[in-house]
Amino acid sequence: MEMETKPREKPDSTRWASNAWALLCAIRSQSPLIQCITNFVSMDLMANTLLSAGASPAMIHSVEEIPDFTPHTHALCVNVGTLSPNWLPAMKAAAELACKSGKPWVLDPVAAGASGFRLRACLELVELKPCVIRGNASEIIALSKASVGPTKGVDSSHESIDAVEAAKSLAQASGAIVAVSGAVDIVTDGERVVGAHNGVPMMQRITATGCSVTALIAAFVAVDPVNAFEATASALSIFGVAGEMGMNMAKGPATLRMHLIDSLYGLDEADVLSRVNITSLSR
Ligand SMILES: Nc1ncnc2c1ncn2[C@@H]1O[C@H](COP(=O)(O)OP(=O)(O)OP(=O)(O)O)[C@@H](O)[C@H]1O
Numbered sequence: 001m002e003m004e005t006k007p008r009e010k011p012d013s014t015r016w017a018s019n020a021w022a023l024l025c026a027i028r029s030q031s032p033l034i035q036c037i038t039n040f041v042s043m044d045l046m047a048n049t050l051l052s053a054g055a056s057p058a059m060i061h062s063v064e065e066i067p068d069f070t071p072h073t074h075a076l077c078v079n080v081g082t083l084s085p086n087w088l089p090a091m092k093a094a095a096e097l098a099c100k101s102g103k104p105w106v107l108d109p110v111a112a113g114a115s116g117f118r119l120r121a122c123l124e125l126v127e128l129k130p131c132v133i134r135g136n137a138s139e140i141i142a143l144s145k146a147s148v149g150p151t152k153g154v155d156s157s158h159e160s161i162d163a164v165e166a167a168k169s170l171a172q173a174s175g176a177i178v179a180v181s182g183a184v185d186i187v188t189d190g191e192r193v194v195g196a197h198n199g200v201p202m203m204q205r206i207t208a209t210g211c212s213v214t215a216l217i218a219a220f221v222a223v224d225p226v227n228a229f230e231a232t233a234s235a236l237s238i239f240g241v242a243g244e245m246g247m248n249m250a251k252g253p254a255t256l257r258m259h260l261i262d263s264l265y266g267l268d269e270a271d272v273l274s275r276v277n278i279t280s281l282s283r
């Protein structure tokens with residue numbers, strides 16, 4: 001029998017899974033404070049997603065409060081889902097202050113291509129240096145091409161895999177990590193591309209699961225801001241694992257919503273190590 005002379009390297013998939021578990025443990029022990037400026041539809045599910053993961057959400061959005069509050073947060077999540085002109089100054093002020101305070105902020109460009117107003121707002125926010133941009137495929141394609149077009153509103157009419165090139169060019173142009181959710185969640189820094197192969201299709205039937213995973217990404221980058229690429233893929237995968245486990249108990253979207261939150265809260269090391277499925281898609 002041949003003796004091994006050096007320790008065998010763990011395969012990539014094992015390293016991704018143990019890193020995801022370490023980051024979830026860090027969220028549970030540090031309970032990072034996440035400021036969320038988000039749409040009215042998502043506020044409840046987003047706050048409950050963050051709480052069940054161990055983070056501390058604060059849905060604070062008035063421009064008057066940002067100078068006092070934003071510097072004390074650990075990360076910021078900005079979501080333009082129910083955008084109106086009077087909300088945009090608060091989003092920009094918070095993004096600017098987060099950057100100035102050295103805190104990561106994450107952008108969710110909901111329905112970016114649905115109107116000129118919304119697209120311009122998203123492009124202005126991208127100028128303010130988000131650490132991560134997470135959207136569905138149609139949103140990332142619209143933002144990357146800076147084009148308004150026929151859309152299904154907040155839902156995607158593209159597959160995530162069709163948005164890989166758009167995501168790479170948006171990442172290169174903006175300096176942000178770009179994530180595209182879908183059957184496979186794609187994450188890129190403009191060079192590297194990974195896919196998180198977790199989740200269940202029923203998650204699309206619950207409004208604001210995308211918004212909520214963007215906030216979860218904010219919590220993951222809050223505990224590991226220098227490795228935003230890894231943190232983003234981990235958050236997407238962990239949320240997908242919670243969806244898979246929740247689906248085992250669910251009868252439809254309403255019960256999946258409940259069981260997803262319970263599963264995220266209850267995830268243990270064995271669940272994470274056996275289910276996290278992140279692979280390289282770089283060519
Ligand atoms: N076909 C699928 N199979 C498995 N998981 C999926 C599938 N489609 C979406 N998901 C998961 O559902 C979650 C939401 O992704 P989706 O792309 O629907 O976001 P979204 O369109 O921004 O949603 P919303 O705007 O309602 O917040 C993600 O965690 C994603 O991984």
Ligand SMILES: Cc1ncsc1CCO
Binds near residue numbers: 110207
């Ligand atoms: C349904 C809906 N409309 C605006 S924001 C939102 C939540 C999902 O993006």
Ligand SMILES: [Mg+2]
Binds near residue numbers: 111135136154210211
């Ligand atoms: Mg969305």
